[in-house]
Amino acid sequence: MSMNAPRGTQDILPGTSEKWQYVEEQLADLCRRYHYKEIRTPIFEHTELFQRGVGDSTDIVQKEMYTFEDRGGRSITLRPEGTASVVRSYVQNKVYGLPNQPTKYFYMGPMFRYERPQQGRMRQFVQFGIEALGSDDPAIDAEVLSLALNSYRELGLQSLKLVVNSLGDQESREAHRAALVRHFDPHREELCADCQVRLDQNPLRVLDCKKDREHPAMETAPSILEYLNDYSKDYFEQVQQYLDVMDIDYVVDPNLVRGLDYYNHTAFEIMSEAEGFGAITTLSGGGRYTGLVQEVGGPETSGIGFAMSIERLLMALEAENVELPTDEGLDVFFVSLGDEANRTAVKVTDELRRAGIQVDKDYLGKKMKAQFKAADRLGSKFVLVLGDQELENGVINVKNMASGEQQEVALDRIIEHMKNELTGGK
Structure with missing residues (x-):
């Protein structure tokens, strides 16, 4: 199977x-x-x-x-x-x-x-x-x-x-239909089996046949425009x-x-x-x-x-080599280290998502270096880093992946800050 x-x-x-x-x-x-x-x-x-x-x-x-x-x-x-x-x-x-x-x-x-x-x-x-x-x-x-x-x-x-x-x-089609039957009927036996049936049921469809398109009768078939x-x-x-x-x-x-x-x-x-x-x-x-x-x-x-x-x-x-402007990148990837930081990261990730920001995080328990590699593969614009030291100080480290710049942002201001960064302050 x-x-x-x-x-x-x-x-x-x-x-x-x-x-x-x-x-x-x-x-x-x-x-x-x-x-x-x-x-x-x-x-x-x-x-x-x-x-x-x-x-x-x-x-x-x-x-x-x-x-x-x-x-x-x-x-x-x-x-x-x-x-x-x-x-x-x-x-x-x-x-x-x-x-x-x-x-x-x-x-x-x-x-x-x-x-x-x-x-x-x-x-x-x-x-x-x-x-x-x-x-x-x-x-x-x-x-x-x-x-x-x-x-x-x-x-x-x-x-x-x-x-x-x-x-x-309807009147024009019936006149054309009769003309098509008169034209193709002498060649009926030369047409494919489907067209022989079409000639009786719907002669117009004979003109659309892929098998008989090279038949000489196709070139001389009466045009519908002559019967309008x-x-x-x-x-x-x-x-x-x-x-x-x-x-x-x-x-x-x-x-x-x-x-x-x-x-x-x-x-x-x-x-x-x-x-x-x-x-x-x-x-x-x-x-x-x-x-x-x-x-x-x-x-x-x-x-x-x-x-x-x-x-x-x-x-x-x-x-035509047309590239569609699809954005497959990620707004934010959250890197967290330590049990308490992981719990806080889950909470903040959920809050960011509900604020309209696209966020993902590590779910495989990877080390920091591997998590940054994952963020890079995903094309993340920003990486948020939260460890025990940041948690103790009530901040999150924000890294701009394009410029490499980093800054610490208060935990209670991270949503406002990321909205400003992603919209250019608009």
């Missing part, structure tokens, strides 16, 4: 977890500025939610979900993506009836997909995403694209490419106009499709163009959707959102 972590999962240890914390804090702050509020949904849901919300014809539902039967005989699935759960919550809690609309959410948490693990793609991965529900205004599409792009820019990424497309409304009706064309033009006024660079790619069934109108992806990032360049993707709210029992409501993998974000930061 293996006691290692399951394949496709990972431990995020100290030294790396600080980077995750920094990224998560920056993303949450960005959402606050765009007035998106955090929502937290269950890690598992009823399987039917994803079958109806994500789509029976998708690879996620057909091949990648972690599904099991609970003790009550109910089919339960670990969430493979965030949108369906957010929409389910929106409907279940009747948020659509609140006066302040649109509803703007962000989420962050683990998702689960059974796929071949590779760099930047795990079976358990952390996804950050946003959803804006209840508005058909093209301006909110542009807002979502702006938030997505700034999620990367504000963390220091520069080699980015925004690709946009329109999937049109006037409303869809106008909608897409307005989205582009808003991107232009925000000075956001983008490329229109008629071949861009999204793998989930509920998308229409605006679809987009953000890619890394950093050298050495890898063959799979997509960092995040999203788009507008209609029908998903109704599919899970709510009123007719449209939405738009996107999602990104935190793992792939960290890969992109590494590829």
